[in-house]
Amino acid sequence: MSHPHRLRAAIRADGTTPLIGVFDMFSASVAAQHYDGMFVSGFGFAASHYGLPDIGFIAWPDIIAFVQRLRLAFPRQHLLVDIDDGYVDPETACHVVQSLEAVGATGVILEDQKRPRRCGHVDGKQVLPLEEYLEKLHKVLETRKDLVVVARTDATDEHDILHRAEQLAATDADVVLVDGVRSVEWIKRIRKVVGDKPLLFNQIAGGKSPRLSLGELSDLGVDVAIYSTPCLFAAHEAMDSALADLKAADGRLPEVDPASGVGVKASTSLLERNIARERLTPEGVGV
Known part of the structure; x- marks a missing residue:
């Protein structure tokens, strides 16, 4: 279809x-x-x-x-x-x-x-x-x-x-x-x-x-x-808040909770799903 x-x-x-x-x-x-x-x-x-x-x-x-x-x-x-x-x-x-x-x-x-x-x-x-x-x-x-x-x-x-x-x-x-x-x-x-x-x-x-x-x-x-x-308004609010917190902490990044927080691992995992080969079954059919 x-x-x-x-x-x-x-x-x-x-x-x-x-x-x-x-x-x-x-x-x-x-x-x-x-x-x-x-x-x-x-x-x-x-x-x-x-x-x-x-x-x-x-x-x-x-x-x-x-x-x-x-x-x-x-x-x-x-x-x-x-x-x-x-x-x-x-x-x-x-x-x-x-x-x-x-x-x-x-x-x-x-x-x-x-x-x-x-x-x-x-x-x-x-x-x-x-x-x-x-x-x-x-x-x-x-x-x-x-x-x-x-x-x-x-x-x-x-x-x-x-x-x-x-x-x-x-x-x-x-x-x-x-x-x-x-x-x-x-x-x-x-x-x-x-x-x-x-x-x-x-x-x-x-x-x-x-x-x-x-x-x-x-x-x-x-x-x-x-x-x-x-998505746009949430990003606006979250980025503004994160940078205000970073400035208040004198540039020290916050700890990332490995279970629920967003860091390098979580973002990379999200983006890897967009690679064509990651969306294919072993038979080569898009899922």
């Missing part, structure tokens, strides 16, 4: 499928120990790769190269990729979709924001005219062979949110995402207007949307949940 077919099967199954945001190969290595699916977050990638906020700095060749590395190291994971607005024009969007499909991506999210774009959970977002976005979306849908396509709107006007969600659900996109949903009541309203189309919900710490469990999301009819930043 192809990667996109596996994700579609997971979406059709009962419950809400979680996809964990990763921002580099190390965060992906940790996430793969806990979850079957990854989300290549634009927020995390802009922060990790460029040291910049998520406002449109990402260059599409960098995303493609990253996804290629992910697929080589994680042959069985769902890999849903944030491609922002398709990097402006429809031709580029289609080229990126073809390239990502060629390197093994499972799916992409295409948004309707206009430049300068913003993270979906901050103020100041502006959206393209609906017909302009739909034209781009249709070209992407015609270009993909099997790739899962998530149609995303960042509309903020209440009428526009529901209108766009309904229009996106009427396309051949596999899933609909309304980003920055502010309440459970709005999830219910969006679920109603998209009909039978699968629905995706984006949770980000400190963002505009309510913090909900997978069980709660499932009860609301949400089929997929992306967690954009838990």
Whole structure:
């Protein structure tokens, strides 16, 4: 079964499928120990790769190269990729979709924001005219062979949110995402207007949307949940704390508990799993 077919099967199954945001190969290595699916977050990638906020700095060749590395190291994971607005024009969007499909991506999210774009959970977002976005979306849908396509709107006007969600659900996109949903009541309203189309919900710490469990999301009819930043924010907090402790200790490293602590042995063991030969059975079949 192809990667996109596996994700579609997971979406059709009962419950809400979680996809964990990763921002580099190390965060992906940790996430793969806990979850079957990854989300290549634009927020995390802009922060990790460029040291910049998520406002449109990402260059599409960098995303493609990253996804290629992910697929080589994680042959069985769902890999849903944030491609922002398709990097402006429809031709580029289609080229990126073809390239990502060629390197093994499972799916992409295409948004309707206009430049300068913003993270979906901050103020100041502006959206393209609906017909302009739909034209781009249709070209992407015609270009993909099997790739899962998530149609995303960042509309903020209440009428526009529901209108766009309904229009996106009427396309051949596999899933609909309304980003920055502010309440459970709005999830219910969006679920109603998209009909039978699968629905995706984006949770980000400190963002505009309510913090909900997978069980709660499932009860609301949400089929997929992306967690954009838990790895990034945890790394931020842990690194800041570790370096503050190191400074306070006059540069003396802490003792590492061999049973539970992270040191050279634990990190090396984690990374060795990503070597191709380590993922093969004696018969040479990927596990």
